[in-house]
Amino acid sequence: MPDTKISCPDLRVELSGWELDNPVIPASGTFGFGYEFADFYDINILGSIALKGTTREARYGNPLPRIAECREGIINAIGLQNPGVEKVIEEELPRLRQVYRKKSVANVSGFSIDDYVYTAKRFDELEDIGILEINISCPNVHGGGMAFGQEPEAAASVCAAVKAACHKPVYMKLSPNVTDIVSIARACEDAGADGIVLINTLLGMRIDPRTGRKIVSTGAAGFSGPAVKPVAVRMVYQVYDAVKVPVIGVGGIETADDVLEMMYAGAAAVEVGAANLIDPYACKNIIEELPRRMEAYGIARLSDIIGRAHRA
């Protein structure tokens, strides 16, 4: 362990010219539109907030049950329930603004390229949106979502169309349910993506041993939580090697050490998902713990460690 004493660790990171106080961002779908968590703590301590996946029209989502427990993880089949982009802008964001002063990450989903462009453009007009996170990786809806994340050409076409219509940085959120994550990340970069976010949930399934029946209504659904972290770290590592744009690392993060691991693999920032659901204070605890871990490991500036595992 290095004996250099670090007085005031620097947690700041940057995403396409946008400076965050720290790299910790609650992941889309696990933090609602943010304000629910203001009952627990001051959410202005967060690096930013990734908003619930938003579509052009309102969506009820999938029938219940939508949740199954796994060892060290959760399976969800929410199915992008959201009130639609206009209601998000009229009702949800004003409520968030009452308790939160920073910029957010808009998470955009769709069923056609037109859908993606329409919704992304609505967020692009808002001052308090930092980046557009384009979700081409939702495993819980048919006829869209993940379908666009399966092929490099389809991913690139969504990316190029959104990029052409919007001014804000466009980050493509990729699915891990593919044979070659690198080719999809490269295709997005070539199509103009300003960053890559990965991973969305893995496809999983649980069957109740007492009844022999599938637990969630859709059968297969999105698997995440600590159990998937090694997959996420590996994919972030591979993609960091292959692209020049920033990568946001997501998947199984629960502790400050998990954040460091993801950043060593190549993440410029991280998103924390399922951990928020089982412990509403998860992000706060991570942010408070980070400087202590940095001191313990002799890290003065967090941004210095991004991708360091590639050189070690």
Next chain:
Amino acid sequence: MYKKGIYEISENVCIADKVYRMRLDGFTGDITAPGQFINIQLPGFYLRRPISVCDWDEKGVTIIYKVVGDGTELMSGLEKSTKLDVLTGLGNGFDVGALKSGQTAAVIGGGVGVPPLYALTRKLLDRGVSVKAVLGFNEESQIFYDREFSELGAETIVTTVDGSRGIKGFVTDALKDMSFDHYYCCGPMPMLKAVHGLCTDLGIEGELSFEARMGCGFGACMGCSMETRNGTRRICKDGPVFRSEEVSFDA
């Protein structure tokens, strides 16, 4: 408001077949209404377990749970003075103020839907409301808390499906000839539906408590959404209690 805290088990006893009562000592200032629930982190399990508040005072909260799977099995073996991480004050709870002194409430519970009605009954009686408690079980060995409801001062009727005690049949078999001004109901889905149907026919309004597999229990994940006549609602945050006029069993 809901908060996270560390609670210490001061009692964990079997009170009926596979049914246990647990007393958790700790801060209860965030519990505001009967019918709310708590969400318990169990060692070795990823998701929390939602359990209704049966009763509470300044020192702690009482819950009653049935062993139905691995989590509740583990709970049943926890020793006194074990500490648990618990979120309290979750959900909306029953509206104790729906009735005035002198009116009559029917509180209707099925199986482990009975517990949240206990504190409700206590609060209603405190307000001078008469309470008729209809507690439904499958069979005699599963019955619990019928005496406790009587001791509070509620007129208590037990039904069992197999007729081993009380009225043979379902809670609706006891309800159909009763008179009351408002009802509160918690139990399995078929029971909620039957009670809602009967009381709608009788022209009586009430409140029903729902359950769902939950991801968070505090409104963040949309894991527990339900369609109501007023649009989509989260059982954990907008519920678990909904007014009979807003629920719809059509979907």
